[in-house]
Amino acid sequence: MPAPEHTSSAPARIVLHDVSVTLDARRILEDVSLEVDAHRIAVIGANGSGKSTFARLLNGLVKPSSGSVHVHGVDAVARPAEARHRVGFVFSSPDAQILMPTVAEDVALSLNRSGLDRADVTRRVEQTLAAYGLIEHADAPAYTLSGGQKQLLALASVLVRRPHLLVADEPTTLLDRGNARRVGNILIDELPMQVVIVTHDLELARRCDVAVLFDRGRVQAVGAADEIIGGYERMFV
Ligand SMILES: Nc1ncnc2c1ncn2[C@@H]1O[C@H](COP(=O)(O)OP(=O)(O)OP(=O)(O)O)[C@@H](O)[C@H]1O
Ligand SMILES: [Mg+2]
Numbered sequence: 001m002p003a004p005e006h007t008s009s010a011p012a013r014i015v016l017h018d019v020s021v022t023l024d025a026r027r028i029l030e031d032v033s034l035e036v037d038a039h040r041i042a043v044i045g046a047n048g049s050g051k052s053t054f055a056r057l058l059n060g061l062v063k064p065s066s067g068s069v070h071v072h073g074v075d076a077v078a079r080p081a082e083a084r085h086r087v088g089f090v091f092s093s094p095d096a097q098i099l100m101p102t103v104a105e106d107v108a109l110s111l112n113r114s115g116l117d118r119a120d121v122t123r124r125v126e127q128t129l130a131a132y133g134l135i136e137h138a139d140a141p142a143y144t145l146s147g148g149q150k151q152l153l154a155l156a157s158v159l160v161r162r163p164h165l166l167v168a169d170e171p172t173t174l175l176d177r178g179n180a181r182r183v184g185n186i187l188i189d190e191l192p193m194q195v196v197i198v199t200h201d202l203e204l205a206r207r208c209d210v211a212v213l214f215d216r217g218r219v220q221a222v223g224a225a226d227e228i229i230g231g232y233e234r235m236f237v
Contacts, residue, residue, distance in 0.1 A: 012072055012165070012194045013037040014058065019067035021053055028053050030217045032067070040188055042205035042225055043198040044232060045214030051198045054214065055169045058196065059087035072164050072194075088163030090154050092170035103145065103153055104129065104138040110157045128160040132186075148179030155186065166191060169198045180204075202229050 014036050021029040029050045043051045056062035057069050060080025069076040076083035100106040107125045116124065129135040132152045137145060145153060151171065158166065168187060172180035180201065187195050188207045199205050211228035213221040221228050 012039070013070070014041070014072075014165075014196070015068075015070040016057070017068045019057065019064045019069060021050075021057070021062060022065040023053075023062075028217055029057075029064075032217075032219050034212065034219055034222060036210055036212065036222065038208070038210035039194055040208040040210070040225075041194070041196045042208035042211040042229075043196060043214065044200070044202065044205050044211055044229065045220070046216075049214040050217045051214050052169050054212075055089070055167050055196065055198050058165070058167050059084050059089050061089070086164040088158035088161060088166045090151075090158050090166070090168045090171055092173045095150065098142045098150060098153060098157075101141055102139050103134055103142050106142050106153060107157050107160050110161050114161065124160055128156045132156045148175045148182070151175055151179065151183060155183065159191070163193060165194045165196065167196045167198075170200070171197065172199065172201055172204060202233065205229055 014034065016032050016034045019029055019032040020027065032054070043054060045051055053062055057064060058071050058076060060076045060083040063077060071083055071087060074082050074086060098106055100109050104125055107128055108121055111121045111124065114121070126135065126138070129138050132155060134149065134152060134156060137149065142150065142153060151174065155171070166187075171187065172183050175183060184204045184207070187197055188204075197204065197208060205211055206225055206229050208225045210222065211225040212219060213228050213232055221231065
């Protein structure tokens with residue numbers, strides 16, 4: 001997979017200052033301050049601790065009620081369109097992300113507003129489908145793919161745009177061990193861009209450089225992934 005297209009001098013840094021998020025009068029995140037520039041970042045913590053809300057802040061899908069969010073130098077609150085352009089986002093339920101009748105069309109849709117001409121779009125879609133083992137399914141309806149293949153398609157549709165940062169929210173939750181390992185290997189070893197992985201799979205989280213542990217809407221710990229995860233696991237014994 002080639003490096004991101006719009007190379008910029010902005011550092012690969014995620015910076016939150018005193019971020020609080022209130023939704024439906026409920027405080028979801030409380031005074032979250034965080035600065036990370038690691039290549040692979042795991043986000044862990046209990047159900048409902050605020051991980052997905054944090055992930056959605058990064059590409060402007062969720063607005064903080066106070067505080068600031070900067071991703072690679074872009075103010076995600078003031079400029080959500082630019083944040084979305086730079087930050088690719090993959091959910092755990094790939095069905096929600098599959099929009100077009102065929103696999104190739106679905107990936108091509110992501111390049112709709114890229115300014116690339118048809119030949120370049122076709123070439124880039126083919127390269128991407130080949131990279132994710134989907135080329136023989138290019139003309140198949142997306143609903144005929146297996147769960148793991150749909151997850152790969154969702155990843156391919158996001159990565160074809162070559163984002164600067166990929167945020168994956170529980171990317172392996174629905175996958176069998178083989179596909180979970182395959183997607184995990186792509187996320188950890190193969191992508192050139194910075195990757196944030198929200199996950200309950202501590203084996204995958206441990207392969208990241210840094211882990212951020214959320215607890216009841218706050219960041220409880222940030223540090224080397226093996227240390228943070230070791231401490232988190234000890235909470236359950
Ligand atoms: N749109 C919303 N309106 C009201 N409450 C919300 C909304 N979105 C999330 N919440 C609440 O915020 C809290 C944190 O949710 P979030 O989805 O960020 O947790 P999470 O750490 O990703 O959990 P999980 O591991 O279960 O995915 C939960 O209590 C959830 O019910
Ligand atoms: Mg979640």
